[in-house]
Amino acid sequence: MKILFAVLIIIAVAAAVCVIRAARLKAKPSGNAEHKKEFDDDTAVDRFCEILRKKTVWPRNGEFDRDEFDSFLPLLKSLYPAAFETLEVNTINNYGILLRWKGKNPEAKPFVLMAHYDVVSVDESKWNYPPFGAEIHDGKIYARGSVDTKCIISAEMEAVTYLLSKGFAPESDIWFSFTNNEETGGDTTPAVVEFFKANGIDPRFVLDEGGAIVNSPELGVKDDLAMIGVCEKGICDTVVTAEAKPGHSSTPMPGDSPDLLADCIAKIRKIHFRPRLEPVVRDMLKGIGAYCPFYLRLAIANMWLFAPVIKLVMKNFGESNAVMRTTICLTQLKGSDTINVIPATSQAGYSVRIAPWDSVDKVLGIIRKAVGKKATVEAEYSFEPSPVSDYKCAEFDLLKNTINSVYPQVGVSTMIMTGGTDSKHFARISKNVYRFAGFRFSGENIAGMHGNNESLDVQAYLDGIDFYIELIRNFNTGV
Ligand SMILES: [Zn+2]
Numbered sequence: 001m002k003i004l005f006a007v008l009i010i011i012a013v014a015a016a017v018c019v020i021r022a023a024r025l026k027a028k029p030s031g032n033a034e035h036k037k038e039f040d041d042d043t044a045v046d047r048f049c050e051i052l053r054k055k056t057v058w059p060r061n062g063e064f065d066r067d068e069f070d071s072f073l074p075l076l077k078s079l080y081p082a083a084f085e086t087l088e089v090n091t092i093n094n095y096g097i098l099l100r101w102k103g104k105n106p107e108a109k110p111f112v113l114m115a116h117y118d119v120v121s122v123d124e125s126k127w128n129y130p131p132f133g134a135e136i137h138d139g140k141i142y143a144r145g146s147v148d149t150k151c152i153i154s155a156e157m158e159a160v161t162y163l164l165s166k167g168f169a170p171e172s173d174i175w176f177s178f179t180n181n182e183e184t185g186g187d188t189t190p191a192v193v194e195f196f197k198a199n200g201i202d203p204r205f206v207l208d209e210g211g212a213i214v215n216s217p218e219l220g221v222k223d224d225l226a227m228i229g230v231c232e233k234g235i236c237d238t239v240v241t242a243e244a245k246p247g248h249s250s251t252p253m254p255g256d257s258p259d260l261l262a263d264c265i266a267k268i269r270k271i272h273f274r275p276r277l278e279p280v281v282r283d284m285l286k287g288i289g290a291y292c293p294f295y296l297r298l299a300i301a302n303m304w305l306f307a308p309v310i311k312l313v314m315k316n317f318g319e320s321n322a323v324m325r326t327t328i329c330l331t332q333l334k335g336s337d338t339i340n341v342i343p344a345t346s347q348a349g350y351s352v353r354i355a356p357w358d359s360v361d362k363v364l365g366i367i368r369k370a371v372g373k374k375a376t377v378e379a380e381y382s383f384e385p386s387p388v389s390d391y392k393c394a395e396f397d398l399l400k401n402t403i404n405s406v407y408p409q410v411g412v413s414t415m416i417m418t419g420g421t422d423s424k425h426f427a428r429i430s431k432n433v434y435r436f437a438g439f440r441f442s443g444e445n446i447a448g449m450h451g452n453n454e455s456l457d458v459q460a461y462l463d464g465i466d467f468y469i470e471l472i473r474n475f476n477t478g479v
Helices: 002-025 041-051 066-070 072-079 081-086 150-165 186-198 257-269 278-288 294-301 302-314 318-323 360-373 396-406 444-449 459-479
Strands: 088-092 097-103 109-118 133-138 141-144 173-179 203-214 224-232 234-243 327-334 345-354 376-383 412-419 434-443 456-459
Touching: 002 294, 002 302, 041 072, 041 141, 041 150, 041 459, 066 072, 072 081, 072 097, 072 150, 081 150, 088 186, 097 186, 109 150, 109 444, 133 412, 141 459, 150 173, 150 434, 150 459, 173 186, 203 278, 203 396, 203 412, 203 444, 224 396, 234 257, 234 360, 257 327, 257 360, 257 376, 278 294, 278 302, 278 412, 294 302, 345 360, 396 412, 396 434, 396 459, 434 456, 434 459, 444 456
Parallel strands: 109 173, 109 203, 203 434, 224 412
Antiparallel strands: 088 097, 097 173, 133 141, 141 456, 203 224, 224 434, 234 345, 234 376, 327 345
């Protein structure tokens, strides 16, 4: 009887502790008051639209439209003359635009603001409005690149212009790196990083695209949350090739190349990378957890007890599943061009996204082991996962505090990026690389990125200018 009583007491205490911890995780309003809108020049939208009308599609292979790229920097200069009177202009690999706003203190470590002005191609027939027309309908600007990422470039140039008009001068150098071939994994940003290294420039803080203020991220969150990418998964585009004697399809034999490949695919399907709640995943969960429904908050606040339950829940959401494990996705199959010919070569292509704790070699080793001698396994393109940036430091707080002051009602969380950005190259020279665009992106805005009818709300664009004004101002105070 006494033992039963003691057990009941222990269970009651444990339950109370869990509930208290969950209550502590509840979201607190991050700012005190509404942010006072500072920027009120609506003509900024016209300038943004001019930038959006440039068809800066950088193809993976083949020719690009030289006129569109040649005229991009001159367009920026004509739209933001005051900024370009002050900014020092460098070009990298002809089309990479690297601007320097010289600081007063040559000893202070510089800040870097990144974006790209190339955009992915469009299927014009599926758009409701011309993709490079930058037409405004129902308060939204429709154009390819409106979200990804010309909004960053134009908002930053507006911020520079505005701050100059107020007599602002930065303490440290501020570099703006606007690249021309991010979407195709081009060589401009690596060359920018080499330029930094060659000139002994050691960035204190780097900010690129990636996260943003998003509505209803996964796990039952209903609020807007500012998601800051602190690392990104690696990539391994893996090709599995089976080879055997070709022949006529009327006399098939086991062991021809499609048969071997089918075996390999079945084996690879059985590979499951274990989900892991590493510290960077746990911290992301804690950031989001404050806004989750109570049952999830209870679990997240008590991960020591509920880690298996959390993993089970996360498995049901695409993005959440992908942040806690390496994923492997079959995307391509190649066989015979003719239906009645057994090909000598059959190939399967896998898009593998590598969690920060795994590596390219480890992933290839696992796939090779599964396939055995039946096929060869090669990486067509690979990139290791980025290191996890420091997010318990003054530089991260500077970004977080800027978000809190411009968007006071919005919570802030770290996140693991499942997609790639050019900032991974900067991770080689800075431990403070963050991925966040200072805008509020609706679900519709995000769906349009790389899709059809990409759009950004006019108000979201104008608010973003306030964000970059505040951010640059905070570089001076280091809050
Ligand atoms: Zn992008």
